[in-house]
Amino acid sequence: MWIDIKKRMPENGVMVLLVIEIDYKPGFLYMAGCINNGRWMLNESNIVTDHQSYEYGDGSYEDSITHWMPLPSPPTADNVEGANLHHTSEQVQNAE
Numbered sequence: 862m863w864i865d866i867k868k869r870m871p872e873n874g875v876m877v878l879l880v881i882e883i884d885y886k887p888g889f890l891y892m893a894g895c896i897n898n899g900r901w902m903l904n905e906s907n908i909v910t911d912h913q914s915y916e917y918g919d920g921s922y923e924d925s926i927t928h929w930m931p932l933p934s935p936p937t938a939d940n941v942e943g944a945n946l947h948h949t950s951e952q953v954q955n956a957e
Contacts, residue, residue: 862930863880863928864929864930866929870896872896873895873897873898874895875895877894877929877932878891878893878931878932879891879901879903879926880926881922883925894926901923901926
């Protein structure tokens with residue numbers, strides 16, 4: 862569930878998913894970031910929008926963050942449908 866930054870901020874140092882309003886289509890970006898001593902630290906290497914990605918580096922989006930949510934758990938054998946995340950070296954060699 863998205864959380865409005867005006868209502869609550871994430872814990873210091875905890876990486877979260879952010880929504881950033883922008884002036885061009887599609888109107889928003891998703892980016893990972895965290896709060897560090899009251900300032901947003903953004904993952905600036907790649908910003909993902911709906912179906913596109915943009916390179917970023919000037920810091921101008923920090924003031925446009927509107928919402929955040931906790932990141933999902935990383936993939937494991939228990940939470941990925943039909944996935945076998947634990948391959949033995951023999952399985953990898955046989956697949957090649």
